[in-house]
Amino acid sequence: xxxxxxxxxxxxxxxxxxxxxxxxxxxxxxxxxxxxxxxxxxxxxxxxxxxxxxxxxxxxxxxxxxxxxxxxxxxxxxxxxxxxxxxxxxxxxxxxxxxxxxxxxxxxxxxxxxxxxxxxxxxxxxxxxxxxxxxxxxxxxxxxxxxxxxxxxxxxx
Amino acid sequence: xxxxxxxxxxxxxxxxxxxxxxxxxxxxxxxxxxxxxxxxxxxxxxxxxxxxxxxxxxxxxxxxxxxxxxxxxxxxxxxxxxxxxxxxxxxxxxxxxxxxxxxxxxxxxxxxxxxxxxxxxxxxxxxxxxxxxxxxxxxxxxxxxxxxxxxxxxxxx
DNA sequence: TTCTGTTATATTGTTCGCAACTTAATTGAA
DNA sequence: TTCAATTAAGTTGCGAACAATATAACAGAA
Numbered sequence: 001x002x003x004x005x006x007x008x009x010x011x012x013x014x015x016x017x018x019x020x021x022x023x024x025x026x027x028x029x030x031x032x033x034x035x036x037x038x039x040x041x042x043x044x045x046x047x048x049x050x051x052x053x054x055x056x057x058x059x060x061x062x063x064x065x066x067x068x069x070x071x072x073x074x075x076x077x078x079x080x081x082x083x084x085x086x087x088x089x090x091x092x093x094x095x096x097x098x099x100x101x102x103x104x105x106x107x108x109x110x111x112x113x114x115x116x117x118x119x120x121x122x123x124x125x126x127x128x129x130x131x132x133x134x135x136x137x138x139x140x141x142x143x144x145x146x147x148x149x150x151x152x153x154x155x156x157x
Numbered sequence: 158x159x160x161x162x163x164x165x166x167x168x169x170x171x172x173x174x175x176x177x178x179x180x181x182x183x184x185x186x187x188x189x190x191x192x193x194x195x196x197x198x199x200x201x202x203x204x205x206x207x208x209x210x211x212x213x214x215x216x217x218x219x220x221x222x223x224x225x226x227x228x229x230x231x232x233x234x235x236x237x238x239x240x241x242x243x244x245x246x247x248x249x250x251x252x253x254x255x256x257x258x259x260x261x262x263x264x265x266x267x268x269x270x271x272x273x274x275x276x277x278x279x280x281x282x283x284x285x286x287x288x289x290x291x292x293x294x295x296x297x298x299x300x301x302x303x304x305x306x307x308x309x310x311x312x313x314x
Numbered sequence: 315t316t317c318t319g320t321t322a323t324a325t326t327g328t329t330c331g332c333a334a335c336t337t338a339a340t341t342g343a344a
Numbered sequence: 345t346t347c348a349a350t351t352a353a354g355t356t357g358c359g360a361a362c363a364a365t366a367t368a369a370c371a372g373a374a
Contacts, residue, residue, distance in 0.1 A: 005270035
């Protein structure tokens with residue numbers, strides 16, 4: 001190795017960690033305006049797209065476990081943005097539905113992705129499309145690789 | 158726009174968010190072995206490199222605030238990995254030092270970066286160096302852009 | 315039908331991350 | 345010298361995030 005892997009400045013992972021938090025800091029003022037956290041926002045993104053979902057569906061789609069999702073949904077429910085009820089066909093399953101208020105919030109959220117893209121990408125307009133595609137490609141590849149390794153290790157253990 | 162920006166599957170930010178957590182999941186079993194969390198690990202990385210630091214220095218280097226760092230240091234201290242004492246020259250400032258036990262832990266941590274690199278990068282050996290450099294470059298650029306925008310907005314507000 | 319194992323969700327307990335606030339020490343201007 | 349402003353760290357409170365556990369409903373075999 002040509003350099004010390006234990007140096008913070010050489011760590012790819014620390015970059016991901018720092019970047020993720022800086023990104024959340026960019027979202028915060030925009031989401032504060034809607035009274036949402038990022039986790040709540042992406043939960044609503046899923047519901048705006050699908051109208052309804054079970055708790056398990058949401059956990060899978062957002063890669064969160066029920067220990068995160070259950071209290072989060074409880075808070076969205078007390079904010080009157082969603083409703084929850086158990087399915088008659090299977091009383092174990094809880095279905096999550098948007099309320100009218102929750103559906104209406106989408107209109108206030110439409111400006112967020114564009115706003116964040118401005119923070120995230122270079123101000124050079126010509127570069128943006130290319131950079132976006134490259135980044136997306138790399139992130140997808142890296143995420144897939146991580147998941148693959150995790151499954152291998154879980155299987156082998 | 159050619160597609161819906163509010164679709165979760167189109168969101169660059171969700172990729173960062175999901176990737177960061179998948180990465181932490183890769184670290185967890187390795188760090189459990191040392192009895193550390195990721196935040197504690199990078200705090201020790203900084204101390205292994207610099208031997209000692211003030212609380213403010215650590216906050217700046219890791220982009221964490223004192224509300225995160227103070228209790229974290231308290232836990233590292235009760236684990237006997239660090240010591241804290243106020244500087245005689247300025248009683249406001251707290252200096253953090255590694256204990257012998259904290260210094261010794263570095264030897265158990267040396268295998269971690271290589272292990273994580275295996276999870277993170279493709280198994281194609283030839284591709285690794287190139288991919289690592291590209292990813293690093295993109296992350297650095299994106300992080301810089303985010304910080305730049307944040308400062309502009311803070312100034313303009 | 316009954317018992318066993320599985321599935322879906324919720325709860326508990328710990329740490330992180332951050333905003334807002336507190337405390338105490340230092341600085342600097344009047 | 346005095347006192348108001350600043351600085352460094354710690355505390356409080358809340359919402360993630362996750363492991364471990366609990367609860368309840370369902371599914372299948374005997």
